[in-house]
Amino acid sequence: MATPTARGAQDLFLNAGVLQATYPPEPLPMIDAIRFLNVGTIGLTNLVLPQPIEFQNTVYITNRGRWLGSPGYRLLTFDPTGNPQRRMAAVFHNEGLVNPNAAEVSVDGWLIVQATNIINRGRLEISSFGQLNLTGETVDLRGGELRFMESGLTNITARTYDLHWGFETNPIVGRFNDSPLASPLHVVQVLNGFALARVVLPAGFSSHVQIYALGPSNLLIQAVYVYNGGEIQDAEVRMDYPFSVIRWQGVVTNPVTRTRLTNELYLTEFLTPGNYNFNLTNGTLYRASLNPVGAARPFNFLVSGAPPVIYPFLPTVPPEAFDPTLYTIGTSIVVEATNAGYRTRVIPAVMVPSETQPGSVFSNVMGRFEILASRALDLNAARLSVPSYLRLETTGHFAGSANAQIEAPYSSIRLSSTNGLLEVRHLQLPVVSRIVGDLQAWVGMWTNATADGISLQYKVLMVSNYFLPGAQPMIKDLVLSSPQGQREVRIADRLNVFDSLLIEAERLTITTNPPVSVTLPPFISEPFHIAGELNLVTNRISWAESLPQLRYLTNEGTITISNAATFAGLRRPPYYPTVYQEPYEGFVNRGTVIAQGLEVQSRYLESTGTNTTTAGHLRLIATEALLGSGATNLWGRILAPLGDVELRAGRLWITNHEVRSGRRLILGADEILSDLDTTNNWLVARDGLTLSVRPTRGDLRGSTVTNVAPDYSRNVVIWAGEDRGPTPAGFTNNVALGRLVLDAGFGATFRFQGLGVSNALYVDQLILLNYATNELNNAFTALDIAPNLVIYYADLLVGTNRLAEPVNSSRYNNGRLRWVPAFADGFYGATNVFLGTRVIRINTALALSTELDSDGDGIVNAFDPVPVLVPEDVTVRAHWAQGQGLVLTWPTVPGATNTLWEATSLTAPDWRVVLRTNFAVLPLPPAEPCTTPPCPANLLPGRGAVRLPVEPAQGPRFYRVEVEVPSR
Incomplete structure (x- = not known):
């Protein structure tokens, strides 16, 4: 193509008809104009130079028609005679889809646009191996469409990543078993050497066999065996020697057109002795692989997204039962043998970087889109379907991507906001709808x-696959910046980051998505998740270093981290003058946080969701922490199956929570540690418990704590509770537990010790299970209780036996196990007794005792409808006995301390104690016979009495009584 003599640029180049040219033979038109406007059809092809076609001196470029080209265009301002330096044009405007063939720019190679203002309301299209680059100050893609030519198909011919390949001529013994069906071991080549391979088909594979008569004494047996191990189970087999074709199908949604389409993948195999010998002779046994560079595939295998030309002409072979006798007939004499092995990974991109080629990176793969805006980028309602890689970048303001449809298997994203809020919503579809998975x-x-x-010829193809109908998009580098105002980044998409992350904001919110406002057809799934996700899929990314300015974190979706993470402010230059660490101001988790190890440091911490570690410890450290909510029935979870769980705060509330520690469970609070008397807490540890400090107030009387000691382990419990003796006062503001379950394996020991000189652990219900129930010499052998700790319980279950009273009376474990029968305010160790319309709570073990008569009425508790003295029934009765004075009686029990007060009026400032005694033997009420002399046989239980020498002339007297029941 000759360059014409320079001339002055015209003001306007207008194409309203059809402008087509192919060089060679005809020259391409030279367009030299300040303004370029196409309202017709343009088609320019350069067959000689593999570089984009350029215009001269164009400043304003507008397209309202159809614009085609090969290998493509570079649209900018270029003056080869004056200033040869390429500069940005002023405007590139693709005006919109006026009709099905209008406002479209379609090329099979490059489409490179550099303009100060880029506006696309129509369609920009490249081939699956091309490059689309939009670089400007303001890039407005609202409602427009950017796609590759095969976006109507969801698989591309070359979308494979080859893993091994090989040919052999070793003899094959034709014997196969059906459970499982396996190929012979065969030598294959991998990227770094050689290996042995075998295709194994588990039970459930499909069998397809055709037998052809090649002559009166010559049979050809062709068989295809397929195992579908993934989600795609629809596989059709067609064959006619030498061809075998397998087709897999899945129904998906085109992300650009929002229409249903069939996602197809084909494996074609055509090995024969003849073509093998030909290719062996000519050195073409293998075809070079695109992914990765240096790999190859056997010439007789072909993986494609479109059907091979011969596919419609091949008969379908339905599946049938596997017949192993096909390989047992004859003498098993191998005359000749040829076999080939191949393994590949079907990937969602045309090309990915090769691990064997230096310098191979995503920025130079084929099938990439690059959209760069220095001032503003608008993707609202835009539709993008990217072959391989999307680079999306604005250092100015990102105007959003609401209702966009963006499909990119790999991407790098750098976005910023100047209004205080950067929202990532609809920036990526959750699934790239292309078949992916391994095939061997x-x-x-x-x-x-x-x-x-009879001569037999065998050809057997075995295929094992694990195909999925789509892949999750992956982000290589993610940079999100909100440097002004409230400095918030909000994520509502699933973002999977595998190389680097930087979020420059003080607030990060993983938020939810509202429901779709329109009714979608049943085959179209919603284009987003219910809630956002931030998944760091590589251990190269450090959470604290990647969010250097973060102060407030709210998670209503999912955060997944592939290494240990510290959720705290790691301050460093250039954001802060020095390096230091400080807690977040606020951490709120209503979703899921998963990391290998996790530590959260925050002044305010609230979690009603799930916090999980997969390998290490989990620590939540706060000034004020609210775990769970008593107002909902939703359970929060704290799970560390392989590490410690530490919950420490100044004020710590735990409700509606499951806490599972694979090792030690550590609790600590300076002011409050409480479950608000709710019964929906389940705490499990496998290596002991620690109460590191006794808070000023609060208890866990509604919580169940299970301590599991595996076989031969020594499980240590360290407790800081205050020893207040066998009194109900020990169960209040002393971190008393609702249930403590001690589950011991064979040879395991629970070691209990106090944190100070004298401590106690108060438990409403103590439960011993498995080997913790073993007894020897009035001791539970699995319990080793130090001299500085006492375990007080209201109820004790040893296996299924209630032994609260016997264990206490036998002074088990050197008296370190003590029963508190007076405590009846718990959820687990108390029961209800009904007195008419009244309900009273009493200690369960006390109520079921067959030895104690707590109210002294002569009936043991287990058979007494009212086994204890009821406070409401302690009333003083008085009558005048002639010659005996005033006689007062009231209900009491043996051994109780009875105090009687006297006053001259109800409003008297002080009352005088006239009696304080405990009746070792209850006196006989004076109204009963046999009073003089006393008659022990007529002593009535449950009554206290006193005679006072009071004369009526002394004036009115008022009396009140208090009965203090003994603890036993």
């Missing part, structure tokens, strides 16, 4: 002969 194949050929002289 082996094909073998051999011959045999029967005893009666």
Whole structure:
């Protein structure tokens, strides 16, 4: 193509008709104009120079028609005679889809646009191996469409990543078993050497066999065996020697057109002795692989997204039961043998960087889109379907991507906001709708002969696959910046980051998505998740270093981290003058946080969701922490199956929570540690418990704490509770537990010790399970209780036996196990007794005792409808006995301390104690016979009495009584 003599640029180049040219033979038109406007059809092709076509001196570029080209265009301002330096044009405007063939720019190679203002309301299209680059100050893609030519198909011919390949001529013994069906071991080549491979088909594979008569004494047996191990189970087999074609199908949604389409993948195999010998002779046994560079595939295998040309002409072979006798006939004499092995990974991109090629990176792969805006970027309602890689960048303001449809298997994203809020919503579809997964194949050929002289030829293809109908998009580098105002970044998409992360904001919110406002067809799934996700899929990314300015974190979706993470402010230059660490101001988790190890440091911490570690410890440290909510029935979870769980705060509330520690459970609070008397807490530890400090107030009387000691382990419990003796006062503001379950394996020991000189652990219900129930010499052998700790319980279950009273009376474990029968305010160790319309709570073990008569009425508790003295029934009765004075009686029990007060009026400032005694033997009420002399046989239980020498002339007297029941 000759360059014409320079001339002055015209003001306007207008194409309203059809402008087509192919060089060679005809020259391409030279367009030299300040303004370029196309309202017709343009098609320019350069077959000689593999570089984009350029115009001269164009400043304003507008397209309202159809614009085609090969290998593509570079649209900018270029003056080869004046200033040869390429500069940005002023405007590139693709005006919109006026009709199906209008406002479209379609090329099979490059489409490079550099303009101060880029506006696309129509369609920009490249081939699946091309490059689309939009670089400007303001890039406005609202409602427009950017796609590759095969976006109507969801698989591309070259979308494979080859893993191994190989040919062999070793003899094959034609014997196969059906559970599982396996190919012979065969040598294959991988990227860094050689290996042995075998295709194994588990039970459930499909069998497809065709037998052809090649002559009166010559049979050809062709078989295809397929195992579908993934989600795609629809596989059709067609064959006619030498071809075998397998088709997999899945129904998906085109992300650009929002229409249903069939996602297809084809494996074609065509090995014969003839073409093998030909390719071996010519050195073409393998075809070079695109992914990765340096890999190869056997020439007889082809993986494609479109059907091969021969596919419609091949008969379908339905599945049938596997017949192993096909390989047992004849003499098993191998005349010749050829076999090939191949393994590949079907990937969602045209090309990915090669691990064997230096300098191979995403920025130079084929099939990439690059959208760069220095001032503003608008993706609202835009539709993008990217072959391989999307680079999306604005250092100015990101105007959003609401209702966008963006499909990119790999991307790098750098976005910023100047209004205080950067929202990532609809920036990525959750799934790239292309078949992906591993495929392994082996094909073998051999011959045999029967005893009666019939020649047998075998060709067997075995295929194992694990295909999925789509892949999650992956982000190489993610940079989100909100440097002004409230400095918040909000994420509502699933973002999977595998190389680097930087979020420059003080507030990060993983938020939810509202429901779709329109009714979608049943085959179209919603284009986003219910809630956002931030998944760091590589251990190269450090959470604290990647969010250097973060102060407030709210998670209503999912955060997944592939290494240990510290959720705290790691301050460093250039954001802060020095390096230091400080807690977040606020951490709120209503979703899921997963990391290998996790530590959260925050002044305010609230979690009603799930916090999980997969390998290490989990620590939540705060000034004020609210775990769970008593107002909802939703359970929060704290799970560390392989590490410690530490919950420490100045004020710590735990409600509606499951806490599972694979090792030690550590609790600590300076002011408050409480479950608000709710019964929806389940705390489990496998290596002991620690109460590191006794708070000023609060208890866990509604919580169940299970301590599991595996076989031969020594499980240590360290407790800081105050020893207040066997009194109900020990169960209040002393971190008393609702249930403590001690589950011991064989040879395991629970070691209990106090944190100070004298401590106690108060438990409403103590439960011993498995080997913790073993007894020897009035001691539970699995319990080793130090001299500085006492375990007080209201109820004790040893296996299924209630032994609260016997264990206490026998002074088990050197008296370190003590029963508190007077405590009846718990959820687990108390029961209800009904007195008419009244309900009273009493200690369960006390109520069921067959030895104690707590109210002294002569009936043991287990058979007494009212086994204890009821406070409401302690009333003083008085009558005048002639010659005996005033007689007062009231209900009491043996051993109780009875105090009687006297006053001259109800409003008297002080009352005088006239009696304080405990009746070792209850006196006989004066109204009963046999009073003089006293008659022990007539002593009535449950009454206290006193005679006072009071005369009526002394004036009115008022009396009140207090009965203090003994603890036993």
